Amino acid sequence: ASTVALGEKQQPEEEEKVQSGSNGGAAAGGGGDKDSKAIASYWGVEPPKITKEDDLQKHHAPVTFLDKLAYWTVKSLRLPTDIFFQRRYGCRAMMLETVAAVPGMVGGMLLHCKSLRRFEHSGGWIKTLLDEAENERMHLMTFMEVSQPRWYERALVFTVQGVFFNAYFLAYLVSPKLAHRVVGYLEEEAIHSYTEFLKELDKGNIENVPAPAIAIDYWRLPKNSTLRDVVMVVRADEAHHRDVNHFASDIHYQGRELKEAPAPIGYH
Amino acid sequence: ASTVALGEKQQPEEEEKVQSGSNGGAAAGGGGDKDSKAIASYWGVEPPKITKEDDLQKHHAPVTFLDKLAYWTVKSLRLPTDIFFQRRYGCRAMMLETVAAVPGMVGGMLLHCKSLRRFEHSGGWIKTLLDEAENERMHLMTFMEVSQPRWYERALVFTVQGVFFNAYFLAYLVSPKLAHRVVGYLEEEAIHSYTEFLKELDKGNIENVPAPAIAIDYWRLPKNSTLRDVVMVVRADEAHHRDVNHFASDIHYQGRELKEAPAPIGYH
Ligand SMILES: [Fe+2]
Ligand SMILES: [Fe+2]
Ligand SMILES: [Fe+2]
Ligand SMILES: [Fe+2]
Numbered sequence: 001a002s003t004v005a006l007g008e009k010q011q012p013e014e015e016e017k018v019q020s021g022s023n024g025g026a027a028a029g030g031g032g033d034k035d036s037k038a039i040a041s042y043w044g045v046e047p048p049k050i051t052k053e054d055d056l057q058k059h060h061a062p063v064t065f066l067d068k069l070a071y072w073t074v075k076s077l078r079l080p081t082d083i084f085f086q087r088r089y090g091c092r093a094m095m096l097e098t099v100a101a102v103p104g105m106v107g108g109m110l111l112h113c114k115s116l117r118r119f120e121h122s123g124g125w126i127k128t129l130l131d132e133a134e135n136e137r138m139h140l141m142t143f144m145e146v147s148q149p150r151w152y153e154r155a156l157v158f159t160v161q162g163v164f165f166n167a168y169f170l171a172y173l174v175s176p177k178l179a180h181r182v183v184g185y186l187e188e189e190a191i192h193s194y195t196e197f198l199k200e201l202d203k204g205n206i207e208n209v210p211a212p213a214i215a216i217d218y219w220r221l222p223k224n225s226t227l228r229d230v231v232m233v234v235r236a237d238e239a240h241h242r243d244v245n246h247f248a249s250d251i252h253y254q255g256r257e258l259k260e261a262p263a264p265i266g267y268h
Numbered sequence: 269a270s271t272v273a274l275g276e277k278q279q280p281e282e283e284e285k286v287q288s289g290s291n292g293g294a295a296a297g298g299g300g301d302k303d304s305k306a307i308a309s310y311w312g313v314e315p316p317k318i319t320k321e322d323d324l325q326k327h328h329a330p331v332t333f334l335d336k337l338a339y340w341t342v343k344s345l346r347l348p349t350d351i352f353f354q355r356r357y358g359c360r361a362m363m364l365e366t367v368a369a370v371p372g373m374v375g376g377m378l379l380h381c382k383s384l385r386r387f388e389h390s391g392g393w394i395k396t397l398l399d400e401a402e403n404e405r406m407h408l409m410t411f412m413e414v415s416q417p418r419w420y421e422r423a424l425v426f427t428v429q430g431v432f433f434n435a436y437f438l439a440y441l442v443s444p445k446l447a448h449r450v451v452g453y454l455e456e457e458a459i460h461s462y463t464e465f466l467k468e469l470d471k472g473n474i475e476n477v478p479a480p481a482i483a484i485d486y487w488r489l490p491k492n493s494t495l496r497d498v499v500m501v502v503r504a505d506e507a508h509h510r511d512v513n514h515f516a517s518d519i520h521y522q523g524r525e526l527k528e529a530p531a532p533i534g535y536h
Contacts, residue, residue: 097384109377116366117422117426137380140387141389157384157385157387161384161385
């Protein structure tokens with residue numbers, strides 16, 4: 001399956017700006033920087049960084065009917081989301097993460113049951129999908145610290161989860177190829193949405209508050225990190241989910257089972 | 269909730285024998301022992317050992333109606349299992365692990381969805397239960413290497429999983445207190461069953477073959493380990509699951525939610 005750059009969006013320049021912005025910010029972090037570097041290297045692991053700016057523009061061009069169905073399903077979900085949240089990206093992120101954490105759990109659970117029934121290994125895919133679900137849940141826990149849900153948002157999440165969980169469950173049973181493709185496109189939208197979030201932060205429309213403790217702990221960020229740094233690493237996670245899910249769909253397209261290709265294990 | 273020693277079974281002496289047998293075996297491991305110790309300490313982690321022999325006799329005495337319901341549900345499932353498998357403990361272990369891997373997945377998934385809906389942490393319980401499911405799946409993958417399932421066993425697993433998954437799912441929704449208690453008692457039976465397995469190995473009725481590679485890798489066992497060593501560590505895992513699930517049930521009995529008490533994270 002081919003993966004080409006999105007032509008319609010002016011992302012390349014945006015991402016590059018965002019990229020150098022982040023690096024510059026880290027380098028010019030001021031007084032606390034020495035300490036924060038010590039924290040970051042304590043684990044022997046550098047905090048995740050996006051090194052290739054084109055990584056954020058990767059797009060799976062929809063070719064087959066199922067691809068187009070997946071693509072337009074996601075696109076059509078975008079409109080009501082845009083209308084509902086408008087430019088409240090913190091709130092939007094929090095709400096969308098409650099949905100984003102569902103597919104990994106459903107896929108992981110179904111593969112787990114299949115592995116047990118068939119007395120077969122999953123080739124690492126159970127862990128990969130459950131890790132994705134956990135990672136998305138950590139996104140939610142992080143954005144919760146930044147913006148609190150209101151009662152009608154809680155009610156909305158309740159309904160949306162009920163519908164989406166069952167819809168995704170059925171879709172995965174009928175066509176895992178379609179299900180993973182939908183998630184791939186959802187993640188492409190998530191990347192776009194977090195890029196918009198970064199723009200609003202840079203414009204000063206959203207306050208660049210200090211990173212919540214949970215984010216510093218989970219992503220091993222320097223201790224003087226800000227919301228902007230958090231959005232950067234979250235967006236990098238979404239890029240990883242996008243690749244994992246398009247890859248899973250591609251495997252199914254080739255008439256193979258996931259366990260035949262080793263799962264791409266990320267840093268999360 | 270009180271946890272007392274089982275009076276009806278003559279386990280204390282058995283376990284002690286089993287315990288010293290294993291230690292003796294490891295110490296007298298022969299030529300490859302130096303190498304194997306190097307492997308075991310490479311990770312800085314000693315291979316898991318049961319140090320307290322009474323750990324295997326822990327039993328939650330059923331007091332309330334729900335406890336007794338859980339206890340007798342498990343006991344009544346024991347009879348057909350005994351009749352079906354008789355003394356083929358390798359086969360029995362393999363089959364029962366396909367069932368044992370279900371509750372952790374169901375509980376973990378339900379807590380995950382609840383965490384998302386309520387914008388709340390789970391207090392580590394999602395990870396604990398999903399880890400339990402993974403651990404049980406690794407038990408299955410291990411015993412698969414030792415005994416191959418026959419076609420009618422595959423068919424049986426298919427049916428049993430369908431029934432058990434849904435039954436446990438409903439039970440967890442209606443009464444997590446009951447669900448976790450049932451698993452606690454299932455694990456007590458599992459410990460008993462693995463103790464019988466060890467007896468058959470010691471009598472020579474089951475051949476003490478070398479440990480499969482997957483078990484040596486997963487439990488970081490010395491490389492000259494045998495099936496007996498594998499059964500020992502698997503049984504230790506079951507004791508951990510028993511404690512986790514009885515503890516979870518106890519929390520619910522006190523009218524509290526799991527997230528209010530930190531989850532006991534084991535070595536797996
Ligand atoms: Fe996310
Ligand atoms: Fe994602
Ligand atoms: Fe087990
Ligand atoms: Fe167990």
